[in-house]
Structure formats: C-alpha cells, structure tokens
Amino acid sequence: MLELAHFQVISAALFAIGIYGVLARRSAVLILMSIELMLNAVNVNLIGFAAFGDFTEGQRALGQVLIIFVITIAAAELALAIAIILRLYRNRSSVNVDEINLMKW
Numbered sequence: 001m002l003e004l005a006h007f008q009v010i011s012a013a014l015f016a017i018g019i020y021g022v023l024a025r026r027s028a029v030l031i032l033m034s035i036e037l038m039l040n041a042v043n044v045n046l047i048g049f050a051a052f053g054d055f056t057e058g059q060r061a062l063g064q065v066l067i068i069f070v071i072t073i074a075a076a077e078l079a080l081a082i083a084i085i086l087r088l089y090r091n092r093s094s095v096n097v098d099e100i101n102l103m104k105w
Helices: 004-024 028-052 057-092
Strands: none
Touching: 004 028, 028 057
C-alpha cells in the first residue's frame, strides 16, 4: 500500500537528481532537462499531498489546479528555453554554458 511517505521519498530523489544535473552538467539542454525533472518532482509531491492529505474536496481540487498550473508554466519555460538554446547554437555552434559569453566583446 502506498503512503504519503513513498511519494515524498520519490519526489525528494527526483529533486536531488535534478539539482545534481543542474550543478554538474555543462550542456544547456541537459541543464534544461534537469530543471524539468525538478518541476516534475514538485508535481509528484503535490499529487501525494492531494491524494493522502486530510483535506476537503475543494482543497484537493486546488492541489490539482496547482499541478496543472506547474505543468503549463513548465511547458512555456521549455518552449522559450529551447528557442534561446537553438539561437545560441546557431550563433556560437555550441550549447556549452562555459563557452557562452554573450556579454563580452
């Protein structure tokens, strides 16, 4: 039987993997994927609390609305970031974040 603690452990593991990916990777695409993984960890946590919390139906619906809001924001962020990464790749021929120095002459 699944409990709230299982959802929290899975969410914490996903978030930790995402943090590691953001801090250790140099490719902008992999960093973006790690950020999406962290947002999905937040969604798993929200799903766990909405399903197992001692809430009324209105509060559970609010949890589901928050999940849809996070998914929508993640999709918009992904589209914008991919567009920026593609433009950087066309201009610099690299998506390595160490080589991107657009503010320098």
